[in-house]
Amino acid sequence: MFHPFHWQQYPVIIMIALVVSFLALAMIFVTLGIIYFHRIKTEDTNEEEAASELIIIEELNKHILRYDSLNEVPEKELLNVINKLTRLKQKSLVFTKVLTRTLMSFSILLTGTIQLVINATYNLLKLQEDTFKKLKSKLWFVKIEGLREVQEINDNDSISQVITLTKDNNINVRVSAYAALIQLDSKEKYKFLDDEQETLTLWHQIILTNAMEKIDSNELPDFKRYLGSTNNSIVLLCMKLILHYNQLNAVSSLIKLLSHKDDEIRCFVIQALGKLNADEAEQQLIERYPKESLGNKTQILLSLGNIISLISLKFLTDKFIRGEHFDILKSAAEAINTFPQELKKLVPIDSTLLDEKQITLIKHYEEPLNLYGSI
């Protein structure tokens, strides 16, 4: 028998629970609906992107990129393909996005005269106008998207706008603008190393280093010029670049930085001097040793291991025998092991003075497989 439902016969708390449950159920269905709709839309966009990419690659390869310069392309053929792509571009935003992305990919993967063809095609398709709009956007991530397009297409017409964005309030926009300028034909490429006051994160440093990797290393400046910067992240970046590009003429400037007040900077200077095999820094490193923190002391020992000299070996052997701290012992043993046997014979270690830990460390650095389980 069916009993009609009467609200009134239930307590208020049950009524509230029913309403809440109904609302929760409704929200679950709405959420599922949104997720489903979003997935369908993403799938459609992906399909449209794939179809657009096929058309773009086909048209560009068949009519434009098979030539070494745009002058070689028959006028009528060029006009036809540009008109076709422009029509499709006007019809769909997805097509425009894929068109820009494809030209950027070509620009990244190819060098030589074809770069000029890609650049000219980009301008003929009026994609530069879209990029300009992005550069003028109020949203920081849209500006960065525009800057990346300028950078990858090597669009030198946008230099003045990129320079404006080097003064943006957002550090991410500024760093992208610096990276774009590095790849463009600008006189202000490295001005940011003098001007930037905010800390550059490791990610920012990677973006800038990547941009520098893409240009001829002869165009790079002497990074020692910027070692006096008051921005520690700039000093660290320049030291990494000095090391990466092996700028040996920076050694004397690096030695001056050994008295820098920042512990992290000093640690990196010590490391850099070692990696550059700067034997002229040997005396300063030894003098610096008693004044440094434990971390920097171990770094000095490792760097002295790179500066292969009798003085360094004597110093390292002394620190190893004294064995003030395990980290010191470890670094000294590692550094001593880098010396050639002939030199090591000149400063023999008296094994009767060593304890079991020291003997194990020496063994370990002679045979790396002994490390784990022995100590």
Place this chain on the structure above:
Amino acid sequence: MANNKILVIDDERLINKFLASRLEREAWDVDTAIDGIEAMNKITRNKYDLILTDLIMPNVAGLELVIYIKNSKLNADVPIIVISSLTSDNVILDVLSIGVEEYISKPFSMNVVIAKIKQILGKKSVA
């Protein structure tokens, strides 16, 4: 130089089609493969005069593919040019040590690729 048959192997459709269209312009017969397995099938069935391949590809890695080519019946003595974005000395030395003729790093210039192909095919025809 006409009618030489070249196989282009690259999973990046962009590069694959670009290389094919530029090489066809030089009057070479071009065949393409989008991954290692498709390439292996084509290498087993057809004889080529030169193979251009990438190193990083799905299904079969480029190095394995090069070894496969060197052990194949039809194409064991076919010159191979590797075009890859890997620039480490170790990779280049490994690739050259297993009999690859040329190693070209990405980004690359098409004019250089064409010049190398002409040089290799020229040497081959003299031999």
